[in-house]
Amino acid sequence: MTWLTWRQHRAEMYALGLLVAAIGAFLLAVGLQMHSLFPGGAGQCTGIDLTEACSTAIRRLNDEHGYASKMLNLFSLVPFLIGAFFGAPLVARELEAGTWQFAWTQSVPRMRWLAVKLGALGFATALLAGVFSAVITWYRQPMDVLDGRFGADAFDLEGLAPAGYALFAFAAATAAGAVLRRSLPALAVALGAFLAVRVLVAGWLRPNYQDTQRLVELVAVGDPADVGNPRMSTGNHLDWTIASGYTDSAGRPLSLYDSAAMYSAAEKEGVKFSAYLHERGVQQWVEFQPAERFWTFQLVETTIFAGLAAALLALVVWRFRRRVF
Amino acid sequence: MTEHALQTDGLGKRYRRTWALQDCSLSVPSGRVTALVGPNGAGKSTFLRLVVGLLAPTTGSVEVLGRPATDTPQALSRIGFLAQDHPLYKHFTVAELLRVGRSCNLRFDQELAERRLRQLDIPLDRKAGALSGGQQAQVALALALGKRPDLLVLDEPMASLDPVARLEFLQALMGAVAEDGMTVLFSSHVVPELERVCDHLIVLNHSRVTVAGDIDDLLTEHRLLVGPRTTADLDRSGTVVEATHSERHTTLLVRDGGAPAAPGWQASPVGLEDLVLSYLRQPARKEVAA
Numbered sequence A: 001m002t003w004l005t006w007r008q009h010r011a012e013m014y015a016l017g018l019l020v021a022a023i024g025a026f027l028l029a030v031g032l033q034m035h036s037l038f039p040g041g042a043g044q045c046t047g048i049d050l051t052e053a054c055s056t057a058i059r060r061l062n063d064e065h066g067y068a069s070k071m072l073n074l075f076s077l078v079p080f081l082i083g084a085f086f087g088a089p090l091v092a093r094e095l096e097a098g099t100w101q102f103a104w105t106q107s108v109p110r111m112r113w114l115a116v117k118l119g120a121l122g123f124a125t126a127l128l129a130g131v132f133s134a135v136i137t138w139y140r141q142p143m144d145v146l147d148g149r150f151g152a153d154a155f156d157l158e159g160l161a162p163a164g165y166a167l168f169a170f171a172a173a174t175a176a177g178a179v180l181r182r183s184l185p186a187l188a189v190a191l192g193a194f195l196a197v198r199v200l201v202a203g204w205l206r207p208n209y210q211d212t213q214r215l216v217e218l219v220a221v222g223d224p225a226d227v228g229n230p231r232m233s234t235g236n237h238l239d240w241t242i243a244s245g246y247t248d249s250a251g252r253p254l255s256l257y258d259s260a261a262m263y264s265a266a267e268k269e270g271v272k273f274s275a276y277l278h279e280r281g282v283q284q285w286v287e288f289q290p291a292e293r294f295w296t297f298q299l300v301e302t303t304i305f306a307g308l309a310a311a312l313l314a315l316v317v318w319r320f321r322r323r324v325f
Numbered sequence B: 001m002t003e004h005a006l007q008t009d010g011l012g013k014r015y016r017r018t019w020a021l022q023d024c025s026l027s028v029p030s031g032r033v034t035a036l037v038g039p040n041g042a043g044k045s046t047f048l049r050l051v052v053g054l055l056a057p058t059t060g061s062v063e064v065l066g067r068p069a070t071d072t073p074q075a076l077s078r079i080g081f082l083a084q085d086h087p088l089y090k091h092f093t094v095a096e097l098l099r100v101g102r103s104c105n106l107r108f109d110q111e112l113a114e115r116r117l118r119q120l121d122i123p124l125d126r127k128a129g130a131l132s133g134g135q136q137a138q139v140a141l142a143l144a145l146g147k148r149p150d151l152l153v154l155d156e157p158m159a160s161l162d163p164v165a166r167l168e169f170l171q172a173l174m175g176a177v178a179e180d181g182m183t184v185l186f187s188s189h190v191v192p193e194l195e196r197v198c199d200h201l202i203v204l205n206h207s208r209v210t211v212a213g214d215i216d217d218l219l220t221e222h223r224l225l226v227g228p229r230t231t232a233d234l235d236r237s238g239t240v241v242e243a244t245h246s247e248r249h250t251t252l253l254v255r256d257g258g259a260p261a262a263p264g265w266q267a268s269p270v271g272l273e274d275l276v277l278s279y280l281r282q283p284a285r286k287e288v289a290a
Helices: A002-035 A052-064 A068-075 A080-096 A110-139 A141-149 A161-180 A183-210 A255-271 A273-279 A291-321 B044-051 B073-077 B094-103 B110-117 B133-146 B163-180 B215-221 B273-280
Strands: A211-218 A240-246 A282-291 B003-013 B018-031 B031-037 B059-064 B080-081 B151-154 B183-188 B200-205 B208-213 B221-230 B240-245 B251-254 B266-269
Touching: A002 A052, A002 A080, A002 A141, A052 A141, A052 B266, A068 A255, A068 B151, A080 A110, A080 A183, A110 A141, A110 A161, A110 A291, A161 A183, A161 A291, A183 A291, A282 B018, A291 B200, B003 B044, B003 B183, B018 B044, B018 B059, B018 B183, B018 B200, B018 B208, B031 B044, B044 B059, B044 B163, B073 B080, B080 B133, B094 B110, B094 B133, B110 B133, B163 B183, B200 B215, B200 B273, B208 B215, B208 B273, B215 B221, B215 B273, B240 B273, B251 B273
Parallel strands: B031 B183, B031 B200, B080 B151, B151 B183
Antiparallel strands: A211 A282, A240 A282, B003 B018, B003 B059, B200 B208, B221 B251, B221 B266, B240 B251
């Protein structure tokens, strides 16, 4: 049974292994170059007063590695590829070719057949996704230190989350294949589900994994004030800012219209916007997730996707148990 | 060894709202070759899949080799199954398929399987997809026989084969039966070749069993009666299977065990093919006790 699993899925293993290896080799090459911009570590180049060397390094980072963010956003489909290419043919290929009748009438009961396949291919999925995210976590290290780890090009590709995404894609593709009985439509359905759930979780659930912290303070004369967005600092540039805004001196929130009106008034009076706000006792606030919550958030995110994967696989097990094929 | 290799009681299978098989009670004697005959869509494949444990019944029960049909390793190891169109992993070599047989079975007679394939000049290093249809069927048969099953179930094994491959397949199958003495159950909708190979017959029509029995018995119990044309209600005794009318004559297929014919009527024996066809032509829902 183990041999059969290997023989049937080795093409996917080679192809996906090669994909992860190629990404790893490329990131290693450009990553070493990027890491060498910060001989003493990027940690020395944070804060407001930068040394000459740090300014140069950061400028070169932006010039020479500015494509990194776009590239990494593209890579967020890699966990899908890993999981779905293992999952889609797992059941569907047997149903398409009629070989299920051969496979499940040997002396291996179908539940055991399923357990071995899900176990082996699920493990391969998690392993490949784990290697992938380990490489990216290493590659992004200077960027993490400078920009934080909560951006879509960081959080979605580092730590545990990619393994969770890949397992979810694996389960979705397996379940779709078991229901639709075709590999290719299963792949398409899994992609739709993957994108929908990823967007929903990242945009809607993730900011609320823990209650946000809130800072409120009087607008200072020298602050960089903006009409809708006070750009108030949380004290740590690695924190994840969720929302920010202004309230008047009584604590009522200022609408965009109110602040726009104040801005024109400040223009008319010829004073700086921030000074105008300061005079009227306007307060600025920011809601944020502190940087040190990164691993808690990773854990929650991974648990959500692993839980969804488990539910989908339970559906597959249920269909197998009922012997509906 | 039980007398019946297979026994079903009120067996039925429903897919959503349509019944693929209904109220099927029959038994298949041990050590015999039984043919399951019926038109396409009669429920043959469903029945066979229920027997080998690929499907779970909606109603009724199946008992295979003295035990309820399940998919435990022990139950599976006693059954060999050759599905319709003999599905194989097309990109596996024949040798790899044999390895699948070895690694997925409690007992697998690799030597027997290899010997069969060598006798047929089927190269072991060839991919299954590159073999002819007849050779693929032979590989599938060798894999099923390699399990040394007590019950061999074949679903339309020759449907997709050309006449030469068909003959070769039958020879291989009968050779194996002669060697091993296992029970064989196979489905077919091609009647002529049955007579040569099987000794028990089950006719399935409209998802129900219409007739079942030993072929010799069936042929003695049934006969054709030819007499003057009449359209009166002929089936008073319930023995008429089918009545056909020509311009001047009426031909009846009766199952009366050879009772004396009415005056003016001539009796003659019936061939297996005519007998099967008569049962297959029966309209839905008319049941004849086996």
